[in-house]
Amino acid sequence: MGMILYNIGRVDEAIDAYHQAITIKPDLYTAWYNLGNALYRLQRYEEAVEAQRQAAVLAPNDHQIWSNLGAALVQAKRFQEAVASYRRAVALQPNHGETLANLGAALRKLGQVDEVFDVFDRASQIMRGKRLLTAQLVPPDTLAGWTPVVAECRLIDAPAESCVPAPLQCLPTYLLELREAQVTANFLPLTAEGQIPRYGCSHCQLVELPDTAYSVYSEIVQIRDATAFLMPPAAIRRIDQRCALFFGGNQTDYTHWLIDYLGRLAVLSRFDDITRMPLLVGETLSDVQRAALARLGVPDGNLIYKRRDEYLHCRHLLAPSFASRTGIVYPEVVEFLRGNLAKGVAPSLCKRLYVSRRDTARRKLVNEAEIEAYLAARGFSVILLGEMTLEQQISALAGAEVVVSATGSGLVNCAFCPPGARMVEIITKPHAMPACLAAVGRLDYAAVVAQPVATTRPAAREDSTTYTVPLEQLAACLGPA
Numbered sequence: 001m002g003m004i005l006y007n008i009g010r011v012d013e014a015i016d017a018y019h020q021a022i023t024i025k026p027d028l029y030t031a032w033y034n035l036g037n038a039l040y041r042l043q044r045y046e047e048a049v050e051a052q053r054q055a056a057v058l059a060p061n062d063h064q065i066w067s068n069l070g071a072a073l074v075q076a077k078r079f080q081e082a083v084a085s086y087r088r089a090v091a092l093q094p095n096h097g098e099t100l101a102n103l104g105a106a107l108r109k110l111g112q113v114d115e116v117f118d119v120f121d122r123a124s125q126i127m128r129g130k131r132l133l134t135a136q137l138v139p140p141d142t143l144a145g146w147t148p149v150v151a152e153c154r155l156i157d158a159p160a161e162s163c164v165p166a167p168l169q170c171l172p173t174y175l176l177e178l179r180e181a182q183v184t185a186n187f188l189p190l191t192a193e194g195q196i197p198r199y200g201c202s203h204c205q206l207v208e209l210p211d212t213a214y215s216v217y218s219e220i221v222q223i224r225d226a227t228a229f230l231m232p233p234a235a236i237r238r239i240d241q242r243c244a245l246f247f248g249g250n251q252t253d254y255t256h257w258l259i260d261y262l263g264r265l266a267v268l269s270r271f272d273d274i275t276r277m278p279l280l281v282g283e284t285l286s287d288v289q290r291a292a293l294a295r296l297g298v299p300d301g302n303l304i305y306k307r308r309d310e311y312l313h314c315r316h317l318l319a320p321s322f323a324s325r326t327g328i329v330y331p332e333v334v335e336f337l338r339g340n341l342a343k344g345v346a347p348s349l350c351k352r353l354y355v356s357r358r359d360t361a362r363r364k365l366v367n368e369a370e371i372e373a374y375l376a377a378r379g380f381s382v383i384l385l386g387e388m389t390l391e392q393q394i395s396a397l398a399g400a401e402v403v404v405s406a407t408g409s410g411l412v413n414c415a416f417c418p419p420g421a422r423m424v425e426i427i428t429k430p431h432a433m434p435a436c437l438a439a440v441g442r443l444d445y446a447a448v449v450a451q452p453v454a455t456t457r458p459a460a461r462e463d464s465t466t467y468t469v470p471l472e473q474l475a476a477c478l479g480p481a
Helices: 002-007 011-024 029-041 045-058 063-075 079-092 097-109 113-128 254-268 287-295 331-341 368-377 390-398 409-416 432-440 471-478
Strands: 133-138 146-150 154-156 168-170 173-183 195-197 220-224 227-230 235-239 243-247 279-281 303-305 310-320 352-355 381-383 402-406 422-427 444-449 451-455 465-468
Touching: 002 011, 002 029, 011 029, 029 045, 029 063, 045 063, 063 079, 063 097, 079 097, 097 113, 097 220, 113 220, 154 432, 168 432, 173 254, 243 254, 254 287, 254 310, 254 331, 254 409, 287 390, 331 409, 331 432, 352 368, 352 409, 368 381, 368 471, 390 409, 402 409, 402 471, 409 422, 409 432, 422 432, 422 471, 432 444, 444 471
Parallel strands: 133 195, 235 310, 243 279, 243 310, 279 303, 352 381, 352 402, 402 422, 422 444
Antiparallel strands: 133 227, 146 173, 154 168, 173 310, 220 227, 451 465
């Protein structure tokens, strides 16, 4: 019964069923193992560790139990124990490539550089039948086909009220026009000469850190002396038509989608008609993402879908840089969103908005109802973005004069607010994006620091912490009613 409930997504009920099975037969290792998997799925990692440990006691020669125990330990940030668990799994099944790769990832967390390379190289030969690939990391302006959009670094002063150190640096933006280039598993452009741009085409700079292995993406095993070592692809597919690198990596996060990927279209639109250009995308798109592309005039027929485990070999590839990096929003992104994605959307008549987080499980505000009631009494409309279409979201923010929202994806829609609108951030997680967005969007920024109440899952993600907002501090930010 537990497996049936788990497979149809009723995980809490599955956990109850596994507990019942364990009560009846405490030495049933499969019940402990499945319980651990269900707890892991709900991000209850410490509990998952204990369940998998009990399964390992009962079935010490089961490779998969030790492997799943290692995964839970990694998520619980107990990396030394995770390495030990993965080593036990590898000892039981030495030629299991995925377990070797997971061991390598855990070793990387501990900074055991030399062994990381050897383990991943073994995993690559088992999984792909070939050794790790190498690519040289180079400044993008040294590559043939480099054309700048903004050639110089720019500095942005974050609002003084924010928790963000100033100034923030915007890197140059550019377009690469490449012939016979490849697109890697995680959408990095790889030239015919075996080069990858050091910055711009990934969310972070691809750098090497002393005495540690570092990776922006999981496919990069290690970086040494400006050489990146990558897991090879399962397959390579040729694309003969002229096309542009667009959307890969984080497929679901709304902030990354709006700022990073649509920002990439902002760069591409300086050179070509994005409504006619075939665009390379990941395996799936959400309804909101499709709606955004439709508003920009990009038809679904222009999308070329790429599997995660394959490379694309492109005869003629355009690779626009991002116009953002790790929470830093560049001015051209906000200009593009306001001038293109919001074009033709009538602003809402609601002038004061509170973007509620009552529909999310992460970083919850325990006095959310009190906040909503207080703001409603001051003339605020309470909205839940998850219940609105993209056009409704744009309309709501485009007409707002004051927006109050906790740190999260809700704040990124303030890109659609008119210059001069007031953005009040309830800070639950220090992040540069809201303050930077306010600066480049010419918004009046203010902040209230929420107070942590409790962490409901020990040693789990920090997002499980709950918060409370002192209403007197919120009132001070808003000023007279």
